[in-house]
């Protein structure tokens with residue numbers, strides 16, 4: 749098979765079997781794993797007619813040297829991004845999108861996807877040419893969420909943000925230098941939360957496209973939070989406000 753990926757870790761492999769768009773075509777289990785989770789993978793794979801091969805742990809290390817694979821690997825077609833047309837749906841009040849303007853570290857991207865799923869985000873948007881992608885490390889860090897959260901890669905992020913505004917979203921950018929706190933703004937209705945990259949933050953055009961910029965209040969001397977932590981704080985403030993509004 750030409751374009752395939754090797755993913756590892758029990759959450760990621762189980763999610764690929766249970767929820768993945770494309771099923772694995774082969775699974776490697778370390779001969780050191782005979783526990784409940786290994787049995788679960790084997791049973792599910794059998795149900796889906798995916799072959800499972802028992803291999804020495806060093807074979808798995810060689811196959812995926814960069815991964816902490818926990819003794820399980822799955823070979824599967826590369827995860828495809830969704831097309832931009834997936835954004836062309838009505839901006840109903842429940843819709844919530846997360847934009848990551850060029851997150852480079854696959855661990856951070858994976859952690860953001862994990863939080864995005866947990867917070868009920870409808871899709872994560874990334875710029876096609878300047879972002880970490882859905883690598884094995886991303887998928888491992890996402891603990892299965894990378895198989896379930898739609899990820900849309902766009903060619904021109906500033907243009908996409910303008911389109912989202914036309915569709916009726918309110919765009920909130922997270923920027924440490926803003927004077928407005930996330931706890932003083934309204935996150936109900938159709939929202940897009942926009943996060944910057946690890947080093948440089950948001951690009952100028954991205955920032956200018958936002959309707960407002962907000963900050964997460966911080967004490968002490970640290971200049972900023974990790975992008976996945978900042979995403980989690982802000983997404984959950986939005987979740988809190990939105991559930992509070994529903995209860996009224």
Ligand SMILES: C[S@@+](CC[C@H](N)C(=O)[O-])C[C@H]1O[C@@H](n2cnc3c(N)ncnc32)[C@H](O)[C@@H]1O
Pocket residue numbers: 921922923924925942943944945946947948949950962963964965966971972973974975978
């Ligand atoms: C590691 S920070 C980047 C710091 C970068 N020097 C900057 O100026 O944005 C990555 C992203 O997380 C978000 N972030 C981190 N800490 C934040 C805070 N206290 N308030 C708002 N956003 C924050 C921002 O979106 C930021 O671009």
